[in-house]
Amino acid sequence: MDNNFTKIILKSGKEQSLLRFHPWVFSGAIKQINGKVDEGDVVKVYSNSNEFLGIGHYQIGSIAVRIFSFDDIEPNADFWKSKLNAALNVRKAIGLIDNDETNVFRLVHGEGDGLPGLIIDIYKGTAVLQMHSIGMFLIRKEIAAYLKEIFGDRLVAVYDKSSKTIPFKAELNPVDGFLLGESDPVVVSEYGNLFQVDWAEGQKTGFFIDQRENRYLLQHYSKGRDVLNMFCYTGGFSFFAMKGGAKLVHSVDSSSKAIELTKTNVELNFPDDNRHEAIVADAFEYLSNIKDRYDLIVLDPPAFAKHRGALNNALQAYKRLNARAFEQIRPGGIVFTFSCSQVVSREKFREAVFSGAAISGRSVRILHQLTQPADHPISIYHPEGEYLKGLVLYVE
Numbered sequence: 001m002d003n004n005f006t007k008i009i010l011k012s013g014k015e016q017s018l019l020r021f022h023p024w025v026f027s028g029a030i031k032q033i034n035g036k037v038d039e040g041d042v043v044k045v046y047s048n049s050n051e052f053l054g055i056g057h058y059q060i061g062s063i064a065v066r067i068f069s070f071d072d073i074e075p076n077a078d079f080w081k082s083k084l085n086a087a088l089n090v091r092k093a094i095g096l097i098d099n100d101e102t103n104v105f106r107l108v109h110g111e112g113d114g115l116p117g118l119i120i121d122i123y124k125g126t127a128v129l130q131m132h133s134i135g136m137f138l139i140r141k142e143i144a145a146y147l148k149e150i151f152g153d154r155l156v157a158v159y160d161k162s163s164k165t166i167p168f169k170a171e172l173n174p175v176d177g178f179l180l181g182e183s184d185p186v187v188v189s190e191y192g193n194l195f196q197v198d199w200a201e202g203q204k205t206g207f208f209i210d211q212r213e214n215r216y217l218l219q220h221y222s223k224g225r226d227v228l229n230m231f232c233y234t235g236g237f238s239f240f241a242m243k244g245g246a247k248l249v250h251s252v253d254s255s256s257k258a259i260e261l262t263k264t265n266v267e268l269n270f271p272d273d274n275r276h277e278a279i280v281a282d283a284f285e286y287l288s289n290i291k292d293r294y295d296l297i298v299l300d301p302p303a304f305a306k307h308r309g310a311l312n313n314a315l316q317a318y319k320r321l322n323a324r325a326f327e328q329i330r331p332g333g334i335v336f337t338f339s340c341s342q343v344v345s346r347e348k349f350r351e352a353v354f355s356g357a358a359i360s361g362r363s364v365r366i367l368h369q370l371t372q373p374a375d376h377p378i379s380i381y382h383p384e385g386e387y388l389k390g391l392v393l394y395v396e
C-alpha cells in the first residue's frame with residue numbers, strides 16, 4: 001500500500017505534534033519528499049526514523065499536509081463515509097438531527113471533525129459544502145454522493161461554495177454551483193425563529209450558524225430592554241431579542257444588503273412589529289453618539305484579524321469598539337461582545353475588552369464566557385479550532 005502514495009519524511013523531532021494528533025504538518029518540518037507530489041494529492045507522513053505518522057492532503061503553503069487519519073488506512077469510499085457518519089453521530093448526540101425547532105446546523109467542522117479542509121452546513125434539505133483545501137475540493141463530488149447515501153430522501157441538493165475559500169494560486173478556477181440536485185434559497189428555522197438563507201449570495205455558507213446558542217442566551221436578557229444589534233448581518237440577534245420581550249431593537253450594519261436581509265427576516269418572524277428599526281451605518285461612527293440610548297448592546301464584528309500579521313491592529317480595534325459601547329451604554333446595561341478571529345486567542349480578546357473597559361472607567365463584570373456551539377466542535381488536539389469567543393458583561 002505504501003507505494004501508492006508519495007511519502008513525506010519529517011525532520012528529526014518534528015514528529016512530536018503528530019504523535020499528539022495535531023493534524024497540521026508545516027512545510028518547515030519536512031525533510032524530504034520521496035516521489036512526485038501535486039497539490040491536493042494524498043500523501044503519507046513518516047518520522048525521520050521511518051515511523052508512520054499519518055495520511056493527509058498535500059498543499060503548497062505554510063501548512064503542507066492536513067492529516068485526515070493517524071491510522072494507516074486506505075482513503076476509499078468506506079473510509080470517507082465512516083468519517084461523515086461519525087460527524088453525523090455527534091450531531092445526533094447534540095440533538096440536532098430531526099429537530100423540529102432547528103433545521104440549520106453544521107454537519108462537518110473541519111479539524112474539529114477530523115476532516116481538515118471540509119465544512120458542511122445543512123440548511124433543511126440542502127447541504128452547502130465549503131472546501132478550504134485542494135485535496136477536499138478534488139473529492140467534492142464523491143463527498144456529495146456519500147452525503148446523499150447517508151441522508152437519502154432527506155437531502156434534496158448539495159451546493160458547492162468553495163470559490164472564495166480554496167487557494168487562488170492553485171488555478172483550479174472553481175465555480176460555485178450544485179453538485180447534486182437543485183434547490184431554491186430556503187427559509188430555515190433556529191429555535192423556531194425563521195431565517196431566509198441564500199447560500200449563493202450570502203457570507204460564509206449563507207448564514208452565521210455559529211451564533212445559535214449565543215442568540216438564544218440573549219433572548220433571556222432582552223426583556224424590557226432597548227437593544228442595539230451592531231453588525232447585525234441577517235438580523236439573528238435582533239429577533240431573538242424581540243422574542244425575549246425587548247422594548248425596542250435597532251439593527252445596524254454597514255452593508256445595505258445585510259439591512260435588507262434583516263428587514264426580511266424580522267418581517268418573517270414579527271410582521272408589522274414597530275419595535276424594530278434597521279439602519280445602515282458604520283459601527284464606529286454610530287457608537288460614538290448613542291449616550292444612554294440602549295441598555296443591551298451586541299457587538300459581533302467580522303474577523304478583524306484574518307492572519308497573524310493583522311493581530312495588533314485587530315486588538316486595537318476590539319479595544320476601541322468595546323470602549324465605545326461601555327462609554328455609551330445605560331447604567332445597568334449588558335454588552336454581548338464577540339471575536340471570530342482565529343488568531344485572536346481567548347486571553348488576548350479578554351485583554352482587549354479589559355482595556356476598553358478601563359478607558360471607559362465603568363465598573364464591568366463578566367457574566368458569561370461564550371464560545372462556538374457544539375456543532376462546531378474543537379478537537380482537543382487542535383486548540384486553534386476555537387475561533388469564536390464572546391463575553392457577556394454587566395456595566396454598572
Ligand code: SAH
Pocket residue numbers: 207208211231232233234235236237252253254255258281282283284300301302
Ligand atoms: N451578528 C451576525 C453576524 C455578523 S457578520 C449574525 O448573528 O449573523 C459581520 C457583519 O459586520 C457583516 O454583515 C458586515 O457587513 C458588517 N460590518 C463590517 N464592517 C462594518 C462596520 N465598520 N460597521 C458596521 N458593520 C460592519
